[in-house]
Amino acid sequence: MSPLQREVEFLRVEGSNITLSGKPIVLKGAGLGGWMNMENFITGYPGHEHQMRAALRTTMGQDKYEFFFDKATFLEYFFQKADAAFIASLGLNCLRLPVNYRHFEDDSNPRVFKSDGLKHLDRVIDLCAKHGIYTIIDLHSAPGGQNIDWHCDAGNHQANFWVHKDFQDRAIAIWEHLAEHYKGNTWVAGYNPLNEPTDSEHVRLLSFYQRVEKAIRAVDPDHILFLDTFGEDLSRFGDPLPNCVYACHDYSIYGFPDAPAPFTGKPDQVAHHRKSFDRKVEYMRRIGGPIWNGEFGPVYASSSDSNHEQINQSRYAVLEHQLSIYAQAKASWSIWLYKDIGFQGKMYVNPDTEYMKLLGPFLDKKKRLAVDAWAVDEENVKHIFDPLNNWLEENISNVNHEKRYPPMWKMSRHVSRMVREILLSEELVHEYAQYFCDKSKDELEELAKSFAFENCIQRERLNDILKKDAGGEVMIAA
Template sequence: MKQFVKAKDTRLYFGEKPLFLRGLGVGSWLNMEHFMLGIPTPDSMIRQSFTEVYGEENAENFFDDFFKSFLQAEDFQVLKDTGINFIRVPFNHRIFLNEQTGEYLEYGFAMMKRLLDFCEEYKIFVMPDLHTTPGGQNPDWHSDNRSGIPQFWEFAALRHQMTKLWGEIAKRFSSYEYLLGYDLLNEPSMASWEAMNSFYEETITEIRRYDTNHAIVLEGDMFAMDFSGLNHFDDSNIVLSFHYYPTVWNDKLLDKDMPREKRWEEFESGLLRLASIREQFKRPVICGEAGYDLHPDDMDFCMDLLEDTIAIFEKHEINWAIWTYKDAAFMGMVYPKSDTPWMQLAQKLREKWTHYKEMEQGKRMIHSAAEEFGGISENLAYKLQFRMRAILYEMQKEEILIPTLRDIPWEEIKTAPSSFLLENCEIWDCYQKLLQKFTQKN
């Protein structure tokens, strides 16, 4: 008889046994994030650029090779050896859906099946998360938002489309034991609670038409940090997930002169504020993302940050997934060697562009424009900087990415995806051992 993960009060169970999740996000795989791969612009614009330079067939082959190279059986063995029992897997809706015709694409479902089959084989729980939506559920690049406006919340037709997609996924994969559950939306932001609750309600109902086995995972507004207006849904297998990046919101926590005990206190107090939803909603909680940039010249400090964060999760029995398993040497435990084609491409592009430079450009341009109005509020400046960055994406595409690709022949660039094969990668030993310190406790 098959077993499935179930929520009972504030804990998770697999069958009759309590389950505590210690995991990793797999990284920039089925949804490509620019800073993680070293390539400017959101996912769909990266694809457009490759298509424009190398042609549609070559571009499709390139990204198919990337998907298949990035995560293979050998990677699951590394996860298993690390003691990980849980992975969170972001995916882009465009690999499942032709947005022009509304037809489903079998390619996306084949990739999901491949993923789930690996998880069944290696007995690692998996939580697929919808990282992008038509129009964007948040204004940032990681939702593949090209406008800086989260239009997903403005049009019910877009939300209905994603409700139906989740239903189709549930219909096809409801029998998998190691499918933890469905993370309906990654980091929604700037939503109305009416629209968000309506989307969640309709999507829960649609999934339950086909699947009563698996958990449904809900994230809050403000990039999964605000649950103040979330409904208490009438479903017995709901799990809540928040994200925790304390140094993003308070960069003073990166001051190495700050006593470690003081930083711990700041980390813990912030985490407990978010985790209080566990008691408020009487539901299990998962921190679906937490992590820090990795600096090769200062890995001791990076590991201190990570160790303290995980230790606080463990202290308060909060299920966790660290961001991330693999990327192009930014936050990943695993990364391609420096002499691989992908890293050589990333190095060329990072000489002209970085994620942080992009953010500063957007802020600077907004504040410059604001001077024409005698200044604007910080809240308005915050919202508008996403739109300014959308303009920057177009400039990056036309002035950086496409010219760089045109200098690289197809016969050379087509080998780049193989850079992510484990045989062509390095593993941060200190990172893996740190995780093992916690995963091998019991």
């Protein structure tokens, strides 16, 4: 039976498996970051999405702004029929869809849902279904900011979602809205209520998950919930909630520019990955539940970097090793990410497109200043920030610093977050917006079209690895 001819049934959690009609199914796919939840390193702007959008609205004017993002342009071109067909051609069967709450409601008008807020989500879910691809809806940006990083689009370094209950109440209302709309849709594998929530007290996260599970189930009793946390710390979690999959995110330190050494498969490197994964999934194994790795994947060097081919061969080796661990664990996974401008994507925007040619000088400046957090190379700014980091460490007691959340962050991470990724980026976002000044609608459409499938380059080695792994499983239960 082909996936499009199967009987209408929901995926369910049964013991250690996700199942379809009682038969185990392993979900393998990618995250569609940069689309309904944009991120600076994925599409090239500095800082936070809402700041970038505000700057572009001022520069373009409301009419052109709406045209560029919404009316048959950027959001349309970013994922189309050809993209769904390509994902299916690799043997992948799931796409995680990060979304920003601002598509559904405004901070100035909370709890009033936009009449067209779901149209792009509907379109991609339907496209995926037609190609036998499940989707997981992921609230990547929640009101108030559920985590401390740029990708929740709060604009600061504090997760105020956990401080003000009203933010949590709004998120519950959003999920009731989504559940009402998608209940009955069996091609939606389930809902990921929060991406990487950073609750320093932990107990507030557990309370929220209990609330959101009850709220969603009251509207939609059938869909799986995919629950994750920041830093893979599930030590406070007790009995699992029903029909829920608990998630980890499994990025490798050997997959980044600041890796301690190239990955060569040495015994200590292999042991590191095994130990790291075992720690992250200890809770799932203890409760006898399924494992879902919601994010992982190396960052790749660009052709302008010295030794980029050698570096990337090492990164591909990391990926292959991680996939072998997931196969042994029968873990479902969603690699980060599908499409970008050249860091991690299974495909990336061609440098000869209008968007990349226009923003080339600005992207070089961003790289030189180490503005973004992801895949950053700090070599050009070390002479500025090393003295500042040392000065702070000399004047702040270790006891106080160790209490700052998250505890795994060094002082340098907090400094870069607040100085470069927030303060500096807030100034640079206006410079980014000026590149779009006086563009006609035809020119804006050409810029948006740069992200269309036919204008992107496939990262062939990465896709070959994923296709080989996907071919080793029966991806859709017969």
